[in-house]
Structures are given as structure tokens and as C-alpha cells.
Amino acid sequence: MKQGLRDIIYNTVIEANEKVTPGSVEKVVARAAGIHRKTVRLAIRDLVGLGELSYTYLYGTSFLEKSFDRPVRVSKRIVIKPPHKAYQAQPGEVVVDIAAGAAFGNGAHPTTCLALRALDSILGDNRYAERKVPLNGLDVGTGTGVLAIASAKLGVQKVIAIDLDSCSVSEATHNVSLNGLADQVTVTNTSLQELATYFTVVVANLAYPTLRRLSPLLSEKMEQDGVLVLSGFKEPASKDLGKTYTEQGFGLIREETDREWVCLVLQRGSPEHR
Ligand SMILES: C[S@@+](CC[C@H](N)C(=O)[O-])C[C@H]1O[C@@H](n2cnc3c(N)ncnc32)[C@H](O)[C@@H]1O
Numbered sequence: 488m489k490q491g492l493r494d495i496i497y498n499t500v501i502e503a504n505e506k507v508t509p510g511s512v513e514k515v516v517a518r519a520a521g522i523h524r525k526t527v528r529l530a531i532r533d534l535v536g537l538g539e540l541s542y543t544y545l546y547g548t549s550f551l552e553k554s555f556d557r558p559v560r561v562s563k564r565i566v567i568k569p570p571h572k573a574y575q576a577q578p579g580e581v582v583v584d585i586a587a588g589a590a591f592g593n594g595a596h597p598t599t600c601l602a603l604r605a606l607d608s609i610l611g612d613n614r615y616a617e618r619k620v621p622l623n624g625l626d627v628g629t630g631t632g633v634l635a636i637a638s639a640k641l642g643v644q645k646v647i648a649i650d651l652d653s654c655s656v657s658e659a660t661h662n663v664s665l666n667g668l669a670d671q672v673t674v675t676n677t678s679l680q681e682l683a684t685y686f687t688v689v690v691a692n693l694a695y696p697t698l699r700r701l702s703p704l705l706s707e708k709m710e711q712d713g714v715l716v717l718s719g720f721k722e723p724a725s726k727d728l729g730k731t732y733t734e735q736g737f738g739l740i741r742e743e744t745d746r747e748w749v750c751l752v753l754q755r756g757s758p759e760h761r
Pocket residue numbers: 590591592593594598599602627628629630631632633634649650651652655679692693694697719
């Protein structure tokens with residue numbers, strides 16, 4: 488029961504769409520499992536003691552999050568770590584430093600992990616081996632900058648990371664510097680509409696209605712054969728988004744799910760749409 492309860496708590500925390508407080512987790516889990524809140528509180532403390540979860544503090548409120556106070560592997564090649572922790576990277580590994588903060592994107596959420604796994608796969612499959620011109624990347628809704636930083640470290644020469652939230656722009660700029668990528672990754676609050684570049688690799692971890700609304704613009708901003716990674720939604724939104732982007736001339740090349748969350752990888756103008 489003890490481990491079962493810990494699993495329920497852990498999943499409740501990492502599957503939440505927003506930051507959760509210890510109190511809200513206690514309440515939800517106690518109600519779902521039909522047990523006393525104090526039992527849940529003790530199990531939360533165990534998980535923190537075991538280094539699985541950690542307490543974070545923001546604007547006077549405590550939150551409970553998956554612990555990233557240690558290096559965590561999130562895909563075949565990508566390891567995310569806090570800047571103050573040392574990590575000896577193995578050959579081929581890509582290490583992304585993300586400072587603790589308020590922006591979304593410390594790697595704990597399945598939507599971020601799915602997008603990172605998709606980037607790792609498409610940028611590692613020799614698709615661009617013969618390419619003579621530099622790859623241009625775009626991260627729409629960059630949060631901490633994690634996807635933009637990973638794209639750059641996986642070989643995208645120039646990356647633009649946009650976010651409409653000023654706190655995210657500031658944190659992402661800091662994380663880009665921490666990773667020594669200030670010359671390669673530009674973080675800005677410029678809107679998608681205003682960008683004048685065409686992109687080869689685009690990643691967008693955004694809510695379903697936003698991804699739906701942005702479909703014509705995203706299509707317009709992409710190079711022919713460019714690859715688009717969409718994350719941030721569940722079924723049945725996935726079906727509708729697949730259809731929406733197919734109508735914009737994209738072909739589906741990969742689909743992956745993680746705890747109900749779905750990630751679609753699409754290619755603009757892939758063979759069946761030419
Ligand atoms: C779910 S978070 C993703 C963060 C990070 N890219 C990741 O994958 O973990 C979505 C981010 O998109 C930003 N955002 C939402 N709508 C946007 C839009 N239309 N244009 C740019 N950024 C947007 C939010 O401020 C937030 O930082």
C-alpha cells in the first residue's frame with residue numbers, strides 16, 4: 488500500500504497541468520484513495536526524502552514538483568539538470584541546464600518530455616545529414632527555453648524562442664546564457680506573425696485551441712519539408728489537430744503518447760501532399 492500510495496501521489500504531481508500545492512495533492516489523493524489526509528502528508532514527505540519530489544517556493548506559496556535537483560534523463564540523449572549539479576556527460580549525450588523558476592518547462596511534464604523525445608529522434612535520424620544550408624529552429628511558447636536549448640544542442644544552428652509571457656522570456660534568456668548558447672538561441676516576445684524567417688524545425692508545446700488557431704500561421708512560417716513537433720494536448724484533440732494540420736498540407740510522420748498526452752510530428756508537404 489505504501490508504494491502504491493506513493494505512486495498515486497507522484498503521478499498526481501507530475502500529471503498536473505499547473506503547479507500544485509502539497510495541500511491540494513493531499514486533498515485530491517485522500518479523497519480518491521478514501522484515506523486520511525495525514526497518511527497522504529506522510530507519504531509526500533517520504534517522496535521528498537527519497538528525492539522523487541521536491542518543495543518549491545514561489546511568491547510565498549509552497550508547491551510540490553518532480554525533483555529536478557539532480558540530473559534526469561528525459562530521452563535517449565537528453566539529460567536535464569540544475570546548474571549547480573555536476574554531471575559527467577557520456578559521448579553523444581546532450582545536457583541541458585535549467586535553473587529553478589516559475590516558467591513552465593523544467594522537464595517534469597509529459598508534454599515537455601514528449602517534445603524532447605521527438606526532437607531527439609528527428610534530429611538524430613540523419614534526415615539533415617546532406618543539408619548544405621543551416622537549420623533554422625523555432626520554439627513557440629518557450630517557457631524555460633528547454634526545447635529551444637535542446638534543439639540547438641542537437642544541431643539546429645539558429646533557434647528563435649518566442650513567448651508572450653515576460654517572466655518566461657526572462658527565464659529562458661537566463662537559461663540560454665547558462666547553456667552558453669546566447670549566439671545561437673534568440674529569446675523574444677515577438678509574435679509568431681511578426682517573424683520573417685522560414686523554419687526547418689518547429690516545436691510548439693501549447694494548449695489545443697492555440698495550436699488549432701495557429702495552424703495557418705505555423706504552416707506559412709515553415710520551409711517545404713520542414714518538421715513540426717506539436718505537444719500539449721490529449722485525445723481526442725489529437726485527432727482534430729492531425730486533421731487540421733493535414734488540411735494545411737502536413738503529413739503525419741510520428742505519433743507518441745505519454746499518460747494520455749499526445750505528441751504529433753508532422754512534415755510540411757510530405758510526399759502524399761505534394
Ligand atoms: C506549456 S508551456 C511550454 C513550455 C516549454 N516549451 C515546454 O515544452 O516545457 C506553454 C508556454 O507557451 C506560452 N504561450 C502560450 N500561448 C502563446 C502564444 N500564442 N505565443 C507564444 N507563447 C505562448 C506560455 O506563456 C507558456 O510559457
